[in-house]
Amino acid sequence: MGLLIPLIIIALCCLVIWRAGDGFMVASEYVGRNLSEGVRGATINAIASSMPEVFTSFFFLFVLNDASGFSGGIGTTAGSAIFNSMVIPAVSIIAVISIGAAKKIEISRKVLFRDGIALIMAEFIFLILISGSALDWHHGLLLMSVYVVYIVFMFATMDKKTKEALMASAPKEDEEIDEGEETESKKSSSFFLAFISLDLENVFMGKSKINDTRAWLLLITSTMCIAGVCYWLVLACEWLGEKSYHVPYLGSFEGLDIPVMFVALILASAASSFPDTIISIKDAKKGNYDDAISNALGSNIFDVCFALGFPLFIFTLINGPIVMSEDIIDLSSELRLLLLLSTVVAVVIFTAGKYMGRGKAFTLLGIYVFFVIYIVGRGSGSLWAKSIADGLVSVVHFFNIN
Numbered sequence: 469m470g471l472l473i474p475l476i477i478i479a480l481c482c483l484v485i486w487r488a489g490d491g492f493m494v495a496s497e498y499v500g501r502n503l504s505e506g507v508r509g510a511t512i513n514a515i516a517s518s519m520p521e522v523f524t525s526f527f528f529l530f531v532l533n534d535a536s537g538f539s540g541g542i543g544t545t546a547g548s549a550i551f552n553s554m555v556i557p558a559v560s561i562i563a564v565i566s567i568g569a570a571k572k573i574e575i576s577r578k579v580l581f582r583d584g585i586a587l588i589m590a591e592f593i594f595l596i597l598i599s600g601s602a603l604d605w606h607h608g609l610l611l612m613s614v615y616v617v618y619i620v621f622m623f624a625t626m627d628k629k630t631k632e633a634l635m636a637s638a639p640k641e642d643e644e645i646d647e648g649e650e651t652e653s654k655k656s657s658s659f660f661l662a663f664i665s666l667d668l669e670n671v672f673m674g675k676s677k678i679n680d681t682r683a684w685l686l687l688i689t690s691t692m693c694i695a696g697v698c699y700w701l702v703l704a705c706e707w708l709g710e711k712s713y714h715v716p717y718l719g720s721f722e723g724l725d726i727p728v729m730f731v732a733l734i735l736a737s738a739a740s741s742f743p744d745t746i747i748s749i750k751d752a753k754k755g756n757y758d759d760a761i762s763n764a765l766g767s768n769i770f771d772v773c774f775a776l777g778f779p780l781f782i783f784t785l786i787n788g789p790i791v792m793s794e795d796i797i798d799l800s801s802e803l804r805l806l807l808l809l810s811t812v813v814a815v816v817i818f819t820a821g822k823y824m825g826r827g828k829a830f831t832l833l834g835i836y837v838f839f840v841i842y843i844v845g846r847g848s849g850s851l852w853a854k855s856i857a858d859g860l861v862s863v864v865h866f867f868n869i870n
Contacts, residue, residue, distance in 0.1 A: 470713075470721035474704035481701040482739045484693060485520055489743030491668035491690035492517060493750060498683040514766030517747050519691050520740035521548050521767075521775035523698035528732070529783045531702050536728055538603065538780070539796050540705065540736070543729035545776045546807045547737025548744075549591075549768040553814040554836035556745050556764040558829040560752035565826060572825035573757045575818065582625075583765035584815035586618055590769050591811055595804045595864075598776075602791050605784040611777025618769055668693070694743075701739055705731045729799055730847040734840055741767075761818070768811070801864040802857045810839065 500512030525541035532540060564570050593614055597607055661667075668690055673682050707713040707721075709728035714720045724731070744767045752760040784790060792800070813835065817828055845853030 470723060471708065473715060473718070473721065474707040474723075477700055477704040478735050478739055481697040481704070482742055484697040485739060485742045486746065488668065488690040488693040489517065489746045491686050491693075492519075492743050493747050494669050494678070495683045495687035495690065496747075498678050498680075499687065514744075514763050514770050517743035517763065518548075518767045518770045518775055520694050520698055520701075520743065521545055521771045522778060523695045524702055524732075524736055524740050525775050526779040526782075527699050527702040528705075528728075529779050531699070532706065532728070533787075536796070538783075538790050538792070539727065539729040539799060540702070540732045541776055541779060542598075542800055542803060543732030544736045544740060545771040546803050547733035548741045548775075549771050549807055550810050550836065550839055551737050551741045552744055552764040552768050552771075553811055554832045554839070556741070556748045557761055557814075557818070557824070558832040558836075559745065560748045560757075560760045560764075561824050561829040562826070563749045564752045564757075565829075567753065569753065569755070572823040573752070574823050575761050576758045577819070579758045579762050580815070580818050583762050583769070584811075584818060586621075587765050587769050587772075587811055588808070588815065590614055590618070590772050591804075591808045594772050594776075595808055598800065598804065599797075601797060602789045603780060603784065604789040605781050608777040608779070608781030608784065611773045612781065615770060615773035615777070618773070698740070701736055705736050708735070724847065726847040727795075727799065729803070730843055733803070733843050772807075798857075798861050802860045805860045805864055806839075810835070 496512045496517075521544055524544045528540035528544065529537040531537065561573060564573055594611065597610055668686055671689075673686070676682070706728055707715075708723050709726055709731045710723040711725040712720055712722050744764060748760040748763050751757075751763065780790075814832065817831060818824070820828075842853055842856065846857060
């Protein structure tokens, strides 16, 4: 029962994030309708679908209110980044192949190299910057600045035609909703049924056509829904990590008695990545392969730089520097290097060869399964996992990164 309660809460959080993620997708597609494929995926889609990571990191810091909370934030953002790099591209490829749309897909080399190199650079800066025994507001500010530089670069390298379309704010012809699509998307149930099932698209639009006002209302409301459930997601992860915890009206229960970072690495990160997964799969099924992959990679850059940097900036401005223990420093070092290495491996797999098919998809899934086994081993105190962790920490110490 002690494990069942938080797991049920996490499952319900996944459900709400999934339903609200549909609203995200509709609104973000409209808001970014004039951006080119790839740029839209790496910016509008990536930011919208990464809101769960922002709120989860925020609540980890402000609920736990200490270095343990920051480690939970790192666990969520780093775990989500690894999930995005491995699982999302893999399931997107498999989804396309399974419906017979293609036997393999081709991703723009420009998108892969642009976002892949940018992500590796961001994670290297993250590895260097978030080090030492104390973290302050300027660390968060510098992380956010890295993301601002990435966004400026993205828009500066857009082609002239796309820039003109964006400035004109005119919908592209091929993105007009025809009568058939509108009928299909507007098979609305009643407002009440749409409301209780979190069908936010029908709540805000019903049979009306989407416009700027409705799109932004839908985007903001989806964000607020996800913000609310992220509090419960953090609380459930905290309960799982505790030796014992108390639930009002139900009593006290036993947890796993492991660092909350390990819980966040798998459960919080997977739950918060639901919108990314949904958006990328739907983009891939539509044939927008560049958007599907750039959403995953762009989300990682946002997660590492903003989803962790913004909560860190706000928290330390209010409460002062976060002082980390030696154990938290080593855990953070291990995870930061593991994140960088996994990203390098993922980018090499993406760029090896012209196409991505089942082979690459199952390779990526296999790597993620090993990552989950490793984290479970770390949480349970397995010697083989501890040996790998010691090796990662030694590498960080060797290069004097801490």
